[in-house]
Amino acid sequence: MGSISGDATPLQLRTQDAADMLPLIRDDFAPELERLKRAYSLRNGESCPPASPSPSQILFGQEYDEINRTLVGVLALKWLYTKQYETFVGSQAKSVRLSHSSFEWIHGFFTKAITGPEDLYMLITSMVVNDLGKDSRLALDYQDRTGDDISSLNHDMILIKAVKAGLVPCLNRLRKEVSEDIIRGMELGSEFNFGQLAQAENAPACLSSLLAMRGQEKAFNFRFMEQLLDIAGAAGHVDWTCAKKLVQPIFDAxxxxxxxxxxxxxxxxxxxxxxxxxxxxxxxxxxxxxxxxxxxxxxxxxxxxxxxxxxxxxxxxxxxxxxxxxxxxxxxxxxxxxxxxxxxxxxxxxxxxxxxxxxxxxxxxxxxxxxxxxxxxxxxxxxxxxxxxxxxxxxxxxxxxxxxxxxxxxxxxxxxxxxxxxxxxxxxxxxxxxxxxxxxxx
Incomplete structure (x- = not known):
C-alpha cells in the first residue's frame, strides 16, 4: 500500500510488514514527527537497548525518544491485530507479564471498535498527535499566532489549544465527524488523564469532564485505546521489540x-x-x-x-x-x-x-x-x-x-x-x- 491514509485497512494491518509500515507513517505525518523530534523526554537511566535498529533510527538515522515511543505504540497495534502475544510481551518481567487472558481482552476490545480503514486511520492519527504538546515550539507557535502564552500549561492542554488554532495539520485530512471525535478525546484528555487516575495522581473533580462523554462512546473508546497503546510504547526509546510497559499490574489499573x-x-x-x-x-x-x-x-x-x-x-x-x-x-x-x-x-x-x-x-x-x-x-x-x-x-x-x-x-x-x-x-x-x-x- 502506498499511503497509510489512502487505503489502510484492518486486514492490511495484519499483513503489512513493519519495515514497510514505518516509512508510510513517516510520509503521512512528516510535520507531526518533526515536532516529536523536539519533544522533551523523561528517562529512568535504562540501558542495554536491543541490537536491532530503532524505528527512529530506521526512518531518520538517529535516536528520537518520543518518535520511538509513538511508533512502538503503532507496532503494538499491529502485534495486537496479528495476535502476536509472545512478541507483545517480549522482555516483560515474568512476575508482571501481561497474561494471555488480558491480551485477549485488549484484542477483542480493539477489533470490536475498529471496523474499517477510517477507524484505523483515526486511531493512528490520535497516537501520532498525542504527545505533540511536549514540543516547546508548539506553545511558541501558538503564541505567535494568537498572542497568548500557554507555555505554563500541561502538554495535554497545550495540544488542544494548538489543535483549535489550526497548528496540527494532519487533522485536516479527516472527515469533519472523525476529527471532531479525536478533538473530543483531546478535550477529555486536557482535563482527564487515564494514567493520572490509574496512579491516583489527579483528584475526583478532574473526572467531571467524563460527564461530557455521555452519548460519545466512540470518542471515549478511541481515547482509551490510544492510552493503552501509549503505555505499550512508553519504553520504546529503550526497547522497541515489544510492549514493555503494558504489564499486568498496569493493565489491571x-x-x-x-x-x-x-x-x-x-x-x-x-x-x-x-x-x-x-x-x-x-x-x-x-x-x-x-x-x-x-x-x-x-x-x-x-x-x-x-x-x-x-x-x-x-x-x-x-x-x-x-x-x-x-x-x-x-x-x-x-x-x-x-x-x-x-x-x-x-x-x-x-x-x-x-x-x-x-x-x-x-x-x-x-x-x-x-x-x-x-x-x-x-x-x-x-x-x-x-x-x-x-x-x-x-x-x-x-x-x-x-x-x-x-x-x-x-x-x-x-x-x-x-x-x-x-x-x-x-x-x-x-x-x-x-x-x-x-x-x-x-
Whole structure:
C-alpha cells in the first residue's frame, strides 16, 4: 500500500510488514514527527537497548525518544491485530507479564471498535498527535499566532489549544465527524488523564469532564485505546521489540479506570465513587498478594491507597516498604497533613492539588537505591515529606479554580536524578515547590 491514509485497512494491518509500515507513517505525518523530534523526554537511566535498529533510527538515522515511543505504540497495534502475544510481551518481567487472558481482552476490545480503514486511520492519527504538546515550539507557535502564552500549561492542554488554532495539520485530512471525535478525546484528555487516575495522581473533580462523554462512546473508546497503546510504547526509546510497559499490574489499573469512567458516564457512579473504585481495586490487588485489606472509606487508608497507586505498587515487599514508611517514619503532623490533602475532592472553596509527575518522582527515588532497603526507606520518606509540602503549599492561581496543578518534572530531573540525592535523599525535602497553575476551573 502506498499511503497509510489512502487505503489502510484492518486486514492490511495484519499483513503489512513493519519495515514497510514505518516509512508510510513517516510520509503521512512528516510535520507531526518533526515536532516529536523536539519533544522533551523523561528517562529512568535504562540501558542495554536491543541490537536491532530503532524505528527512529530506521526512518531518520538517529535516536528520537518520543518518535520511538509513538511508533512502538503503532507496532503494538499491529502485534495486537496479528495476535502476536509472545512478541507483545517480549522482555516483560515474568512476575508482571501481561497474561494471555488480558491480551485477549485488549484484542477483542480493539477489533470490536475498529471496523474499517477510517477507524484505523483515526486511531493512528490520535497516537501520532498525542504527545505533540511536549514540543516547546508548539506553545511558541501558538503564541505567535494568537498572542497568548500557554507555555505554563500541561502538554495535554497545550495540544488542544494548538489543535483549535489550526497548528496540527494532519487533522485536516479527516472527515469533519472523525476529527471532531479525536478533538473530543483531546478535550477529555486536557482535563482527564487515564494514567493520572490509574496512579491516583489527579483528584475526583478532574473526572467531571467524563460527564461530557455521555452519548460519545466512540470518542471515549478511541481515547482509551490510544492510552493503552501509549503505555505499550512508553519504553520504546529503550526497547522497541515489544510492549514493555503494558504489564499486568498496569493493565489491571487501566481496566479499573475504564470501568470507573464508564460508571461515571452511565450515571451509575459519582465522581468520588469512580475514583474510589480505582483505589479499591488496587487494595484488592494487593490484598491478594498478602497485604492487609485497606478500607478506602477510611481517610487514613484512602490516603495510603492513593500513595500506593502513585508508587505503582504491585507486590507485597514494596507494599510493606510503603506502609512501613507511612506508619513509622513519618511524623504524626506529616501523616495528618497528607491524609487531609489527599482526601480533598476539589472545589472552588477547597481546591485539590494535582502533583503532576509525583508518581515518577516517587518510583525513581526508590529505584535509585534498589537492593538497599534502609536507603529505600529514607528516600521514600523524603519523597513523602516533599509531597506534604507540595500538597499544602498555599499559593494559588488567579480566578476560580477547583484543581491546582504543581508539576515536579524539573524537581525530578534536577534533584532526584542528581548525585546529591544519591548521597543524601533529604536534599529533596529542601527542594523548591513549583508554583500552582489551574488544572481545572469551575
Amino acid at each position: 487501566y481496566e479499573a479506570v475504564y470501568h470507573a469512567a464508564m460508571g461515571i458516564i452511565s450515571g451509575g457512579l459519582s465522581l468520588r465513587g469512580g475514583y474510589d473504585l480505582v483505589l479499591h481495586r488496587r487494595a484488592v490487588f494487593l490484598r491478594n498478594r498478602g497485604m492487609r485489606q485497606l478500607d478506602v472509606e477510611s481517610p487514613d487508608d484512602r490516603a495510603l491507597a492513593r500513595i500506593l497507586c502513585m508508587g505503582g505498587v504491585a507486590d507485597l515487599d514494596t507494599a510493606e516498604l510503603y506502609e512501613g514508611v507511612w506508619s513509622i517514619m513519618l511524623s504524626d503532623s506529616t501523616r495528618k497533613a497528607l491524609i487531609s490533602s489527599l482526601n480533598i475532592d476539589g472545589s472552588v472553596d477547597e481546591p485539590a492539588i494535582q502533583p503532576t509527575y509525583m508518581p515518577a518522582l516517587m518510583t525513581q527515588a526508590v529505584k535509585i537505591f534498589e537492593g538497599n532497603i534502609e536507603a529505600q526507606e529514607r528516600a521514600l520518606a523524603s519523597a513523602l515529606r516533599y509531597l506534604e509540602r507540595l500538597m499544602t503549599a498555599t499559593d494559588r492561581p488567579e480566578g476560580t479554580v477547583s484543581v491546582i496543578e504543581r508539576n515536579v518534572l524539573d524537581i525530578l530531573k534536577e534533584v532526584v536524578q542528581s548525585t546529591e540525592f544519591k548521597a543524601d535523599p533529604t536534599v529533596l525535602e529542601r527542594a523548591d515547590i513549583p508554583r500552582g497553575v489551574a488544572a481545572k476551573r469551575d
